Amino acid sequence: xSTQTPDAVKAxxxxxxxSPTQASEPNRFWAGRSELIVPALVLALAGFLTWQTATMxxxxxxxxxxxxxxxxxxxxxxxxxxxxxxxxxxxxxxxDESTSESDQNAGHTMYSxxxxxxxxxxxxxxxxLLLPVAGWIISAAALFWVVARALGSKxxxxxxxxxVLFSSVIQLAFNAGLGxxxxxxxxxxxx
Amino acid sequence: MExxxxxxxxxxxALTPMNLLWVLxxxxxxxxxxxxxxxxxxxxxxxxxxxxxxxxPTAAFIMFAGVYYGGLFGDSTSGILLNxxxxxxxxxxxxxxxxxxxxxxxxxxxxxAAVGAFIGGxxxxxxxxxxxxxxxKLATAFGPAEYFALAVFAxxxxxxxxxxxxxxxxAALAIGLVFALVGVDGPSGTIRYTLxxxxxxxxxxxxxxxxxxxxxxxxxxxxxxxxxxxDAVKIKPSGRPRLHRHDIKKALPAWLRGTAFGLPFGIIPxxxxxxPTFLAYGTEKRLAKRRGDIEFGQMGSIRGVxxxxxxxxxxxxxxxxxxxxxxxxxxxxxxxxxxxxQQYGMQPGPxxxxxxGPMVWTLLASLFIGLVILLILNMQFxxxxxxxxLVPRHYLYAGITxxxxxxxxxxxxxxxxxxxxxxxxxxxFVMRRYEIPLAPVLIAVILGPLAETELRRALTVSEGDIxxxxxxxxxxxxxSILVITVAFTAWKHIRSRKQTEAESASASExxxx
Numbered sequence: 001x002s003t004q005t006p007d008a009v010k011a012x013x014x015x016x017x018x019s020p021t022q023a024s025e026p027n028r029f030w031a032g033r034s035e036l037i038v039p040a041l042v043l044a045l046a047g048f049l050t051w052q053t054a055t056m057x058x059x060x061x062x063x064x065x066x067x068x069x070x071x072x073x074x075x076x077x078x079x080x081x082x083x084x085x086x087x088x089x090x091x092x093x094x095x096d097e098s099t100s101e102s103d104q105n106a107g108h109t110m111y112s113x114x115x116x117x118x119x120x121x122x123x124x125x126x127x128x129l130l131l132p133v134a135g136w137i138i139s140a141a142a143l144f145w146v147v148a149r150a151l152g153s154k155x156x157x158x159x160x161x162x163x164v165l166f167s168s169v170i171q172l173a174f175n176a177g178l179g180x181x182x183x184x185x186x187x188x189x190x191x
Numbered sequence: 192m193e194x195x196x197x198x199x200x201x202x203x204x205a206l207t208p209m210n211l212l213w214v215l216x217x218x219x220x221x222x223x224x225x226x227x228x229x230x231x232x233x234x235x236x237x238x239x240x241x242x243x244x245x246x247x248p249t250a251a252f253i254m255f256a257g258v259y260y261g262g263l264f265g266d267s268t269s270g271i272l273l274n275x276x277x278x279x280x281x282x283x284x285x286x287x288x289x290x291x292x293x294x295x296x297x298x299x300x301x302x303x304a305a306v307g308a309f310i311g312g313x314x315x316x317x318x319x320x321x322x323x324x325x326x327x328k329l330a331t332a333f334g335p336a337e338y339f340a341l342a343v344f345a346x347x348x349x350x351x352x353x354x355x356x357x358x359x360x361x362a363a364l365a366i367g368l369v370f371a372l373v374g375v376d377g378p379s380g381t382i383r384y385t386l387x388x389x390x391x392x393x394x395x396x397x398x399x400x401x402x403x404x405x406x407x408x409x410x411x412x413x414x415x416x417x418x419x420x421x422d423a424v425k426i427k428p429s430g431r432p433r434l435h436r437h438d439i440k441k442a443l444p445a446w447l448r449g450t451a452f453g454l455p456f457g458i459i460p461x462x463x464x465x466x467p468t469f470l471a472y473g474t475e476k477r478l479a480k481r482r483g484d485i486e487f488g489q490m491g492s493i494r495g496v497x498x499x500x501x502x503x504x505x506x507x508x509x510x511x512x513x514x515x516x517x518x519x520x521x522x523x524x525x526x527x528x529x530x531x532x533q534q535y536g537m538q539p540g541p542x543x544x545x546x547x548g549p550m551v552w553t554l555l556a557s558l559f560i561g562l563v564i565l566l567i568l569n570m571q572f573x574x575x576x577x578x579x580x581l582v583p584r585h586y587l588y589a590g591i592t593x594x595x596x597x598x599x600x601x602x603x604x605x606x607x608x609x610x611x612x613x614x615x616x617x618x619x620f621v622m623r624r625y626e627i628p629l630a631p632v633l634i635a636v637i638l639g640p641l642a643e644t645e646l647r648r649a650l651t652v653s654e655g656d657i658x659x660x661x662x663x664x665x666x667x668x669x670x671s672i673l674v675i676t677v678a679f680t681a682w683k684h685i686r687s688r689k690q691t692e693a694e695s696a697s698a699s700e701x702x703x704x
Contacts, residue, residue: 035625037621080362112416116415120414121411128609132606140597144593145589147593151417151588152584
């Protein structure tokens with residue numbers, strides 16, 4: 001069996017309906033089973049593919065047509081969802097040889113650092129929104145600064161200069177050297 | 192021999208100052224990403240893709256090949272000194288390499304690794320030069336059914352071998368196939384899975400997918416761990432990496448054995464060099480036990496470093512052969528290089544040798560030049576390369592994030608591509624979090640369209656008779672090898688699972704007593 005204690009497994013198996021926040025010991029069921037998000041994602045993908053394949057406006061009359069291969073992929077997706085779900089439910093994380101060691105002390109080390117991930121994702125999203133308005137130099141520098149900050153840089157002012165230097169060098173190299181245009185935003189004309 | 196003439200001609204093109212510069216650049220960059228844990232040649236080539244549009248294809252591929260080989264040279268450096276392998280291909284050589292470093296033999300371990308990588312790469316590239324024309328001849332006999340069999344072989348082999356669970360590999364494969372389906376269907380002109388967005392009519396750019404999965408996904412993964420994992424302790428190498436004659440005598444059989452393991456794995460789509468390096472390491476371990484070698488596992492054995500390193504680079508060499516002659520990507524980096532060929536409007540495979548012969552032979556010649564350059568770079572300057580590890584990780588990954596968005600924006604200046612990049616990056620993060628392999632996604636994206644076209648073509652010719660798929664000797668051989676491979680890996684998974692179960696059972700017995 002897994003490296004979890006037996007009673008944790010029993011509790012998780014018999015009371016799957018308890019939501020993780022309400023349980024007196026939270027994360028009992030979800031500990032080792034958060035991986036269920038993967039089959040959930042694949043299921044969503046399979047649903048999308050099924051719906052789109054069924055409603056596809058097929059051009060031409062070739063046989064096998066454009067829906068043939070996607071149908072095979074759909075079947076594969078559903079099969080994977082079922083097999084993966086069963087695998088996760090039967091043996092929560094820890095059974096695989098590669099993870100068993102780190103699961104022995106499954107304290108905080110196993111949990112992802114959502115704050116840092118969120119900062120990086122936010123930084124990239126911010127960059128995409130900012131790019132058409134502020135241009136490459138400012139938005140790329142901001143992205144660099146945010147990611148460096150999120151990953152633990154302490155020297156905020158020094159980072160600003162590195163970030164601006166980095167994005168400016170790229171802008172120069174691209175516009176002058178490779179002939180590709182990066183948007184310069186409202187700085188246009190000044191540069 | 193015809194090949195030798197062609198190769199010499201290749202050398203005459205490769206030895207121009209400009210082409211030498213590209214080899215050197217590729218080697219430098221490849222070693223750098225190899226040394227740095229978490230970065231690899233696949234990510235480097237993916238980030239370079241958009242920047243190389245303005246280069247001529249020969250220069251671009253010379254550089255890519257330098258990066259590919261360089262990544263396998265550099266990856267053992269951080270493994271030996273830090274006990275953190277630069278890449279999964281160096282995990283096997285890290286065991287003994289780091290033991291050697293702790294026993295004060297860091298310089299010798301680095302030299303053994305560099306020479307091993309050189310020998311593996313050299314022998315493999317030589318094999319490719321002599322056998323590529325044979326492979327090409329074989330491939331010209333391929334029809335739709337054979338190509339479909341090849342694609343299925345690649346799909347299932349990579350999904351079953353790379354991951355610790357075949358289901359996870361298949362999940363990755365299926366996700367990749369869905370990516371490949373988006374866009375206008377070639378044969379019928381039907382618009383598929385674009386949600387009506389005209390930007391997606393050409394499909395999702397392979398650059399977006401590779402950069403998202405390999406670069407941004409890695410940054411997010413690091414972000415989720417950086418405040419959690421403890422820092423590694425670094426060992427300072429002393430002395431210059433040099434091998435004495437008795438070292439060479441000891442390591443030579445291991446280098447050759449490692450190469451022998453690596454060679455076939457370059458042609459089998461098993462996700463690169465992880466499997467052969469472990470096979471090579473396991474063999475050395477068993478041989479050491481039989482010989483009564485006490486160094487192995489204690490002080491660190493030179494053979495335990497030599498064999499896996501040679502295996503890794505031998506894989507890369509024959510992978511280049513499979514890539515050029517068959518158009519078959521056998522690792523993530525090779526998959527991205529195929530994408531690069533497609534960007535230039537070329538399709539690797541038999542036709543490539545016919546149509547772009549000079550380029551192929553120049554590329555093969557520069558592989559040899561690249562190996563020599565890499566040997567010098569890694570033997571003489573291993574200590575300098577280790578200094579790269581001093582670059583603060585937050586700046587490194589901030590830079591990679593900016594280069595990712597730059598690369599994706601540079602393809603077509605489309606904001607939509609950037610949003611897709613973010614989505615694919617998040618997917619890459621989730622997949623890393625749950626140890627789902629990334630290589631099957633890339634192989635599926637590259638070979639998915641080929642598989643679909645050839646399957647439909649075969650069934651059109653046979654008027655729907657599925658029997659055509661197994662009607663020729665080549666297809667039967669391919670499917671038989673596939674069945675054996677999958678059965679073997681399944682058996683291995685079950686065995687190792689039983690082992691861990693037995694171990695954890697005995698462990699829990701101990702704790703409960």
